[in-house]
Amino acid sequence: MGKKKKTEAKVLSQAILAEGIYDLWLETDLAMDAHPGQFVGVYPTNKSTLLPRPISICEVDRDRSAIRLVYRVVGSGTAEFALYQPGDYMMILGVLGNGFPLTEAAGKKVVVMGGGIGGPPLLQTAKELSGKGDVTAASVTAVMGYRNQETFLADDFRKYSELVIATEDGSVGTKGNVIDAMRQQNVECDVIMACGPMPMLRAIKAYAQEKGIKAYISLEERMACGVGACLGCVCKTKEVDHHSYVHNTRICTDGPVFDAEEVEI
Ligand SMILES: Cc1cc2nc3c(=O)[nH]c(=O)nc-3n(C[C@H](O)[C@H](O)[C@H](O)COP(=O)(O)OP(=O)(O)OC[C@H]3O[C@@H](n4cnc5c(N)ncnc54)[C@H](O)[C@@H]3O)c2cc1C
Ligand code: FES
The missing domain is CATH 2.40.30.10 (Translation factors)
Structure with a gap:
């Protein structure tokens, strides 16, 4: 980079x-x-x-x-x-920031999941994994959650992936959230890459644990300096190498994308 x-x-x-x-x-x-x-x-x-x-x-x-x-x-x-x-x-x-670990998706069934304004970073993710980048996934499904029928970027996602939509008011696709849509539409995958509000990311972490699959989540928390200087964005993580050891990480420089298993959210 x-x-x-x-x-x-x-x-x-x-x-x-x-x-x-x-x-x-x-x-x-x-x-x-x-x-x-x-x-x-x-x-x-x-x-x-x-x-x-x-x-x-x-x-x-x-x-x-x-x-x-x-x-x-x-x-x-x-x-x-x-x-x-x-x-x-x-x-x-x-x-x-670090971005999504696309190499973890090589040859796998990938779901990119976005809630509201968390959707945008997943478009380039889907585009590259669909064969327009260095790493290609076996399949790419976008599961996008919106409040209502204003399903912005839906046509862009259709260019690079299968698209499943959830809306809070039920006006388009599944009524409910992205996890409801996954279950109702029987979407299967090996890896999830997600960005959205914290309650959605918590639900995705739990879903990935239940299914025994990997989830990478982008924590778009409040930030100030954006370059690691102010500690305004810290989050608790578990070191991969030392499982008992909890420490703080700066989302702006170490993230915003983390293995869901590594962060306490
Ligand atoms: C890594 C990352 C990626 C993001 N990507 C997008 C995106 O693609 N599209 C999008 O619409 N929004 C995105 N956001 C949220 C966006 O940064 C905020 O909505 C924006 O900073 C608000 O600025 P403001 O001056 O309009 O609002 P104000 O509330 O006036 O901002 C005041 C201060 O708070 C910070 N702030 C306020 N809300 C947020 C927030 N949600 N996240 C982080 N900092 C915030 C601002 O940077 C600023 O320093 C992202 C946030 C992060 C951390
Ligand atoms: S925003 Fe300042 S350290 Fe992350």
Whole structure:
């Protein structure tokens, strides 16, 4: 993985995917180093909001030297990002984090699982595992959970995987959560790669234990510095080599992706 750097990225396009969800393509040479599950830090220009906002890399287009970010407007930083137009420049820091361990999926049946705004990093994961990267899975199924019929990115996932949808209100697919959809649709797999809210990740960890399969989860917790300096993102982990030994890890530098068995969530 390449060295991280702060760099200017040119806005190629920005569109609205669903209410409050934006789809941004940026031209940047960071595209050459980007790995599924990694993220960039995007700097707001407003001086009262100095820290970069961590946003996952949703898709990479190396031919255009471009990365795609799909984000929800929740506060001042993301509200500012939504104003950017093609031709504008944004300051970004990247690429950050470890990303999903795709080699663990080689030749296996993989399920990528996303809840809400946890879906974006799984698109490039599904794309690469479907044969567009260095490692190919035996099969890729995307199980995506949404609140309602605003199933953003669903058509993108269909390009690279079988798609199973769960919605909280039952308007599309299985009524319920991603685990309900897995059980109802009898989706079988050897490995899960997931990103979403903490209750969903806990349920996935329990499901993987029940089925005796591997789960890799991306912990998109609150972050501040994003580069390991402030300890604002610590999480308890078990060392792989010393099973009795619990220690703290920084999600921003050691993660955000962990073997579900290794982290206490
Ligand atoms: C590794 C990682 C990847 C992420 N990927 C995406 C993505 O692809 N799409 C997306 O919509 N969101 C993603 N998030 C969440 C996103 O970073 C926050 O929604 C964003 O930082 C909010 O900034 P704000 O200024 O609009 O909100 P504010 O609430 O004003 O932010 C204030 C501060 O809190 C931090 N913060 C607030 N909410 C979060 C949060 N949920 N996670 C981390 N830090 C937060 C901000 O970085 C900032 O420092 C990701 C978070 C992490 C840690
Ligand atoms: S966000 Fe500062 S150490 Fe992780």
